Amino acid sequence: MGITNSNKVINVDRIDCGGSLKVTLALTAAPDIVTNPTDIALVLDRSGSMTGTPLADMKLGAKTFIDIISESTGGQPSGEIGSGSHIGIVSFSDTATQNVQMSTSVATLKNAVDSLTAAGSTNHADAFTKAIELFDPSSGNAKVIVMFTDGKTTSGAPPAPVAASARAQGIVIYCIGLLGSDGVDVNALNDWASDPDATHVAVTPDSAELEELFAELAANISKTGATNIIINEKVKPDFTITSISNPSKGSATKLDSTSLRWNIQNLGVDSQESATLDFFISHVGQNPGTIAVNESITYSDTEGNVVTFPDPTVSVECDVVVHPEECPEPVEFDIEGCSDAVLVDMGDTYLESLGRIIQMDVTIKNVCPGKRVALAAILTEVDAEGMEYQRGMKAMTIPAHNEPSCRDVLVRCIKFVVPEDLDVSGSSTQAMCNTRNFKARFIAHNIDTDYRCCESVLTL
Numbered sequence: 001m002g003i004t005n006s007n008k009v010i011n012v013d014r015i016d017c018g019g020s021l022k023v024t025l026a027l028t029a030a031p032d033i034v035t036n037p038t039d040i041a042l043v044l045d046r047s048g049s050m051t052g053t054p055l056a057d058m059k060l061g062a063k064t065f066i067d068i069i070s071e072s073t074g075g076q077p078s079g080e081i082g083s084g085s086h087i088g089i090v091s092f093s094d095t096a097t098q099n100v101q102m103s104t105s106v107a108t109l110k111n112a113v114d115s116l117t118a119a120g121s122t123n124h125a126d127a128f129t130k131a132i133e134l135f136d137p138s139s140g141n142a143k144v145i146v147m148f149t150d151g152k153t154t155s156g157a158p159p160a161p162v163a164a165s166a167r168a169q170g171i172v173i174y175c176i177g178l179l180g181s182d183g184v185d186v187n188a189l190n191d192w193a194s195d196p197d198a199t200h201v202a203v204t205p206d207s208a209e210l211e212e213l214f215a216e217l218a219a220n221i222s223k224t225g226a227t228n229i230i231i232n233e234k235v236k237p238d239f240t241i242t243s244i245s246n247p248s249k250g251s252a253t254k255l256d257s258t259s260l261r262w263n264i265q266n267l268g269v270d271s272q273e274s275a276t277l278d279f280f281i282s283h284v285g286q287n288p289g290t291i292a293v294n295e296s297i298t299y300s301d302t303e304g305n306v307v308t309f310p311d312p313t314v315s316v317e318c319d320v321v322v323h324p325e326e327c328p329e330p331v332e333f334d335i336e337g338c339s340d341a342v343l344v345d346m347g348d349t350y351l352e353s354l355g356r357i358i359q360m361d362v363t364i365k366n367v368c369p370g371k372r373v374a375l376a377a378i379l380t381e382v383d384a385e386g387m388e389y390q391r392g393m394k395a396m397t398i399p400a401h402n403e404p405s406c407r408d409v410l411v412r413c414i415k416f417v418v419p420e421d422l423d424v425s426g427s428s429t430q431a432m433c434n435t436r437n438f439k440a441r442f443i444a445h446n447i448d449t450d451y452r453c454c455e456s457v458l459t460l
Contacts, residue, residue, distance in 0.1 A: 003226050003301075004028045004217065004272070005174065007198040008309040010293060017318035020242065020282045023293060025233065025309070026198035027275050029225045029268025030142075033072060037084030038142040038221065039102055040069065041131040042109075045149040047093040049182040050118040054150060057207035058178075061214035062113045065146075068215060070106050072222030079106045084141065088134040089113065092127035093120030094155055102134055122182065123156035124149065128192075132166050143171040146217065147192065148210075151182030163192035172272065176213050177203040199274050202310075219306060225268030226301040234259045234295040238285030238316075249275035258295065288318040317387070355419040356436075361412045364398065364444050368406040372447040373398040379416050382437040383424040391438070392416045400448065 011022040030036075044062060046055070066087060073082040081087060086102035089112050099112040124147075131145050145166060153159055163173060175189040186203055193200035202213050229250070235241060240257045250264035262277050285291070292313050299307040333344045360377065367373055376395045380388040394416070398409060418436070425436040 002029060002219070002222065002303055003305040003307050004030050004221055004268075005199040005202070006299070006307045006309055007202070008294070008297070008312060009198050010312045010314060012314065014315040014317060015283060017285075017288065017316060018283055019316070020280055021314060022278055022280050023235075024198055025231065025262065025277045026196055027229070027264075027267060027307070028196075028199035028272065030221070030272040031225050031268060033069070033085055033222045034074070034083045036142055038144055039086045039088070039135055039139065040221075041088050041090060041134045041145045043090045043092065043127050043131050043145060043147045044113070044116065045093075045122065045151065046091045046116045046118050047122040047151055047182070048119050049151050049180045054178060054180055054207040055116065055118045057210045058148060059113050059116065061210035062148075063110050064211050065214040065218040066106055066109050066113075068218035069222060072219075080104045081106065086141070090127055090130045090134065091116050092123055092130070093118075095123055096126040096130040098130050098134060102136070121155040122149065122151045122153055124153045124159035124192075125157040125162050128159055128162040128166060132162070132169070132171065135171065143169075144221070145171055145173045146176065147173060148176045148178070150178035150180030150184060152185045152188070154182070160188070160191050167194055173200065174217060175201045176210070176217070177201070178207055178210065179203065179205040196274050196276060198276065216306060216308065225266065225273070226264075226303055226305050227266045227269065228302045229262075229264035229267060230300050231262040232259070232296075232298045233262070234297070235281055235293055236291060236295045238283060238291050239281040239293065240284050241279055242282050243280045245278040247275060247277040249273070252277055252279070283316055285316070288316050290315050355417050358416045358418060358438065360414045360440060361410065362414065362442050364409045364411065366406045367398070367401065367409045369403055370400050370448065372400045373409070374445050374447050375411060376443040377414050378441040378443070379418075380439045381418070381422070381424055382439060388439060389422075389424055391418055391422065397447065
């Protein structure tokens with residue numbers, strides 16, 4: 001079968017500037033379909049949301065899939081699927097229909113695909129049930145379900161238990177998702193598909209890409225397992241590779257700060273097999289926005305498998321950039337002699353941005369005699385999304401006390417100035433006296449310890 005699926009996923013869809021994320025590369029390979037006959041249930045969504053171009057593109061993709069399987073099994077000249085393999089077709093909307101039982105006739109299969117019309121809701125459970133019933137339990141052929149859908153489940157029983165039953169019977173499930181008008185629950189596709197999810201699920205927002213997805217899956221199903229695999233991965237300059245985990249198969253090497261190479265000697269030669277590689281990257285760019293992770297990724301193997309990887313994107317959010325006011329020019333003056341008081345005209349000053357003063361008191365518990373304390377006060381402001389923004393930190397030394405026992409020490413009048421133009425608390429008016437949300441944290445440590453230098457001892 002060759003490479004039956006490939007994927008690249010990230011573990012989060014949003015990070016802060018300087019944040020990190022995990023990237024997972026995944027491959028699945030299986031033996032040659034000619035020497036390992038396979039029965040394939042092609043399960044096609046014909047719900048109402050498929051009306052128009054999506055249905056036409058899906059039909060084109062399904063027929064391309066049938067042609068590739070036929071050609072790879074040696075049956076193309078006679079219009080047959082050869083080498084003992086079969087394809088059956090199930091279509092579904094409110095309920096599922098077995099349009100074609102397991103067949104070797106290319107014409108019959110294509111005619112069934114062409115006859116599909118779109119209407120109704122989406123019943124995935126019945127679709128899986130009808131697909132399972134297509135397989136002959138006594139057959140020694142490998143069994144594969146290719147589920148295509150463009151929407152969430154809107155009718156029928158929960159599909160997850162039915163898909164789990166299929167997997168328990170040794171049926172391999174692949175899911176192709178189209179982000180149609182009804183939306184696709186990618187988590188549900190991952191739940192239905194065989195493990196690992198990353199190699200058995202493919203999702204596209206564009207129905208024009210369906211033919212390519214169907215064709216790649218069919219081409220890879222028909223080839224042998226892959227050998228001498230080399231994957232070269234390069235991430236965007238906005239990121240740097242911080243670490244690489246040991247892959248589940250093969251070896252991975254970091255080439256430079258943005259590049260790595262993954263080598264696998266063989267995969268899926270004797271039986272279906274999957275491999276994954278996790279690596280971690282950190283954002284080092286200066287600009288926020290939606291950023292693609294890939295700069296480039298290439299694949300090669302001895303068998304010439306055609307493999308493409310998705311190009312995931314991550315939303316990078318940076319703190320508000322503030323250009324502080326210029327430092328005011330100082331006024332110099334001298335105090336001469338022994339004057340008790342001096343009067344100095346400091347000139348004019350102007351009101352800058354409006355602001356507020358936050359004054360905090362804090363009690364440090366159980367400060368023992370003779371111990372100075374280092375106290376830090378940290379102030380942040382919280383926006384409507386729960387993100388925190390630094391508004392200042394103050395560090396101070398609290399003098400030691402000479403009371404006979406440990407006691408609490410009250411520290412008063414810790415002040416912060418917070419300009420109004422830094423307001424991120426979510427008010428729509430941004431006017432003076434809006435409610436603003438802050439968090440304060442305190443860190444306290446003893447400075448003095450009981451450490452003493454050893455007395456000098458002279459031995460004569």
